[in-house]
Amino acid sequence: MLSTRLTGVGVSPGHAAGPVVRVAEPLPEPAATPAPADPAAEAARIRPAAEAVAAELLDRAKAVSGEASAVLETTAAMAADPALIGQAEQLVVNSSLPAARAVHQAALGFADALRAAGGYLAERARDVLDVRDRVVAALLGAEPPGVPELTRPSVLLARDLAPADTAGLDPAKVLALVTEEGGPTSHTAILARSLGIPAVVACRGVLATDPAGLVVDGDTGVVETAGADVEVRAAETRASQEWNGVGSTRDGHRVKVLANVGAAEDATAASAAGAEGVGLFRTEFCYLSATEEPDVAAQQAAYAAVLAPFSGKPVVVRTLDAGADKPLGFLNQEPEPNPALGVRGLRVAMDRVDVLDRQLSAIAGAAEQTGAQVSVMAPMVATAEEAAWFVGRARTAGIERAGVMIEIPAAALTAHEIFAEVDFVSLGTNDLAQYVFAADRQVGAVAALNDPWQPALLRLVALVGEAAGAAGKPAGVCGEAAADPVLAAVLVGLGVSSLSMNTAALTGVGAKLASVTRDQCVQAAQAALAAADPAGARTAARAVLA
Structure with a gap:
């Protein structure tokens, strides 16, 4: 039979092929009638x-x-x-x-x-x-949705996969994952990488082909349909990865390998996995179920629970990333026609200084209580003036080290001016990508634009890395780009001094950095910057780092 070649976003590397097992669609919407008698x-x-x-x-x-x-x-x-x-x-x-x-x-x-x-x-x-x-x-009383029991090694095909389904997959039976929807920062992508299963998401049109078999390239995102007689090919077994827990290149160039956390259980898991600290603590998780703003004591207790596993280690706390687009009722903000571009992040803090000051007070108290080396950073900063304002508030609260997120293109383009006001910056590549490409990262139809290997995105990172070097101050990455071991090496070559990621990626990234020199990282970065598209950037970087 003639094969059909489709392209999605490769989110977990490796090549595999085999017969298809299709994951059932969700249950139909339940009826609103009849009304219950009792x-x-x-x-x-x-x-x-x-x-x-x-x-x-x-x-x-x-x-x-x-x-x-x-x-x-x-x-x-x-x-x-x-x-x-x-x-x-x-x-x-x-x-x-x-x-x-x-x-x-x-x-x-x-x-x-x-x-x-x-x-x-x-x-x-x-x-x-x-x-x-x-x-x-x-x-x-119906069968719950999920992955059917696999009787032989197969490629799973789905519209999307629930994180709970992905988490329970057996790599010995699942050759690869292909989904029509989803994106590069989804839990499916994160878990597939942690399990070593090749995966392609946002593969538009793959469900309509109804294939008996699939050939999957998790590196390039290419998926080819095949017949039922497709030769079964399991992904090559990854060599066991070992990392000594100290982030550095083979020639000793130091790069901190940190974790992204949002709750106490995240921090405990990250510490156990060997994270050198926390590069992003998302504090809004402490607010999600609150109908009213938690008082300073309640906030301090919540933050201390997250900081405790990292006593004596660096933790970067991001202040509340909320606004008219967030489900936080106590902010009492009016609806906006385009909330992603409205009053959110630092803009809320500048409007509600009292909320920010209480949060900073709680963070300072939690830092003193736990002994963690705490820094704070503000989200959604657009100008050097905003950065200076935030640093001033942090200093007043008794927090000496303060920085900002670089997730708006304007901030990347004025990084030199921003560095003059702050102690450090952290690149949020997930949001930066969607703003650069005007592509919502939750929409599968534009997922390819949010590929962290996009040369346009890497060129913005390079601008920030150059500014960091000129200022003699650190620049980190806390977006999902940091979790890709090869891309992590490229980021180091672009001037990034710390990488913060999901816990599952720590060992892979640490091991990769330990296997290459800083000079290789720089050469790989230059090769990726010169590429015309994400596939070319990946190929060029791998050629240097191989």
């Missing part, structure tokens, strides 16, 4: 169903480890979330909805709020929808 009894069904789903996910979490276990535990916590359960119960009682429909509707509200939040929070909307489908299935 609303109270119908509402009472929801909590046991949600708790049963949470228990099943926790059991699965015990069978795996690392990032996979953390994802399953987080999904279980979502299933048992009192706010989600309570809202669904109210919909049954107040709106006479069947329990399944009430759960479906309540979860949609939560997912919409996360999507509106953008960035990392938007990526968690998929988790909420996965929880919704599992609880709805339990209420209807």
Whole structure:
């Protein structure tokens, strides 16, 4: 048979081929009728169903480890979330909805709020929808969605994969993953890399081909259809990676290998995995379930729980990245026609200085309480004037080291001026990419534009690296680009002095840096900058680093 060649975004390297097993689509939307004869009894069904789903996910979490276990535990916590359960119960009682429909509707509200939040929070909307489908299935007595049992090594094909499904995959049976939707910063991408499974996401049109077999290139994102007689080819087994826990190149050039965290369990896992510190602590996680702003004491306690595993080590705390596009009701902001470009991040802090000052006070208290070497940085900074204002507030709060995120193109283009005002910067490559390309990173149709290997994005990173060198101050990367071992080496060649990533990527990145020299990193960076497209940048960099 004639094969069809499709291109998506390669998010986990490796080549594999084999027969296709298609993951079933989610359950259809549950009906809003008939109204329950006894609303109270119908509402009472929801909590046991949600708790049963949470228990099943926790059991699965015990069978795996690392990032996979953390994802399953987080999904279980979502299933048992009192706010989600309570809202669904109210919909049954107040709106006479069947329990399944009430759960479906309540979860949609939560997912919409996360999507509106953008960035990392938007990526968690998929988790909420996965929880919704599992609880709805339990209420209807139907089979829950997920990956079917595999009887032979296969390539999984799906519209998208829920993180809980990806976390439970057996690399011995799953040759590769291909999804029509999703993006390079999704949990599916992160977990596929941690499991060593080649993966391509945002492969538009692949479901319409209905292939019997697939040949998958996780490096380039190329997927070719094949017949049922396709030769099974497992991904080459990765050599065991060893890292001594100190980030540096083979010739001794120091590069800190740090973790991105959002909660205490993240910090504990990162510390156990050997992170040298934290390059991004997302504090908005401490606010998500709050109907009112937590007081300074409550904030300090939440921050201290995250900082405690890193006593004596560096932790960069990002102040509240919230605004009209975030599900934080206590900010009382008016709706905006385009919230991603509106009052968010530092712009909220400048409008609500009291909220920022209380947060900075809590961070300072948590730093003193735990002994962590805490720095703070502000999100969504556009100008040197804004950077100077934030640093001043941090100093007033007793926090000596302050910096800013570079995630708006204007900040990258004026990096020299910004460095004159701050102690360090950190590049948020996920948001920087979507602003550079005007491409929402949650939309599969434009996922290729958010490929972190895009030369235009790398050229902005190079501008910041050059400014860092001239100022003699550090520039880090805390976007998902830092989790790709080969791209991490390129970033070092562009002048980046620290890399912060998900916990699963720490060893791979640390081992890669230890295998190359700084001069190789610089040569690989120059080769990538000269490329015309992401595929060319990858190929050119690998040729230098091989």
